[in-house]
Amino acid sequence: MNHPDKVIITVALTGAVTPKDTNEFIPVTPAEIAADAYACWKAGAAVVHLHMRDNEGLGTMDPAKFAETIRLIRAYEDCDVIINCTTSGDNRASDAQRMAHVDIVDGIEMASYDAGSFNWMPGGVFMNSPKFLGELGEALLRRGVKPEIEIFDAGMLGVAEYFMKTDRLARPGHYQFCLGVLGGMPATVENLLYLKSKIPAEATWSAFGIGKDHLPILFATLALGGNIRVGLEDNVYFAKGVKATNVSLVERAALAIGVFGKSAATSAEAREILGISALVR
Numbered sequence: 001m002n003h004p005d006k007v008i009i010t011v012a013l014t015g016a017v018t019p020k021d022t023n024e025f026i027p028v029t030p031a032e033i034a035a036d037a038y039a040c041w042k043a044g045a046a047v048v049h050l051h052m053r054d055n056e057g058l059g060t061m062d063p064a065k066f067a068e069t070i071r072l073i074r075a076y077e078d079c080d081v082i083i084n085c086t087t088s089g090d091n092r093a094s095d096a097q098r099m100a101h102v103d104i105v106d107g108i109e110m111a112s113y114d115a116g117s118f119n120w121m122p123g124g125v126f127m128n129s130p131k132f133l134g135e136l137g138e139a140l141l142r143r144g145v146k147p148e149i150e151i152f153d154a155g156m157l158g159v160a161e162y163f164m165k166t167d168r169l170a171r172p173g174h175y176q177f178c179l180g181v182l183g184g185m186p187a188t189v190e191n192l193l194y195l196k197s198k199i200p201a202e203a204t205w206s207a208f209g210i211g212k213d214h215l216p217i218l219f220a221t222l223a224l225g226g227n228i229r230v231g232l233e234d235n236v237y238f239a240k241g242v243k244a245t246n247v248s249l250v251e252r253a254a255l256a257i258g259v260f261g262k263s264a265a266t267s268a269e270a271r272e273i274l275g276i277s278a279l280v281r
Contacts, residue, residue: 005261041081087111146174
């Protein structure tokens, strides 16, 4: 179902790398992540994108951590936020470990699908082999989990199309344009316009820019009719020298949407837009 005057806000609460030393508001434990998820939902986020951290604060793909966090989020009885989990939260993990939670953890409604490999500068290669992507797509289809097709560079659009044509990735796609990572496409309006012009007409899409590019991409995305991602995974500052919280970033996105003449989609409306089944508790 279309909701042309609604914009989905996704909040990426915590990535796999940035430590609390950089921003003390980054949630790292299941309890902290769940509390932030609820607060962001109250502020207007329809989707929460979840990474997990181990006891040392590093990214982990431990299914138990995902399960505990989802349980704590759903313990808020009024909260129907869409649960979106990463499949790339630990560069030490094997391909099997990266997708294990998709098969064994209940309550995952969406999952990231990083549609290709590239040099994530200066740290190393972000590996997403054809074998891994084929198996991940099949796992998502098997469990009825909506792929969030993450696009860091234009060639990844062709990779996603290949797996759709071979029936290992669901249609219509929901694309997340991830701009500004060194090694991927720079966060420019021209690049965003190009990517948006190359996806299927029936697809849905969202975008974000890293760090200082956060706001230009947010405003351009609104102008082009897309959805928005914010959060401390992508940007730890609200303004120069002012640390952000996840809630402050969601509140600003909701305000921008309102000024633009639209409104933030509820989680129920986002499920209809994305073709996700209604939440059953």
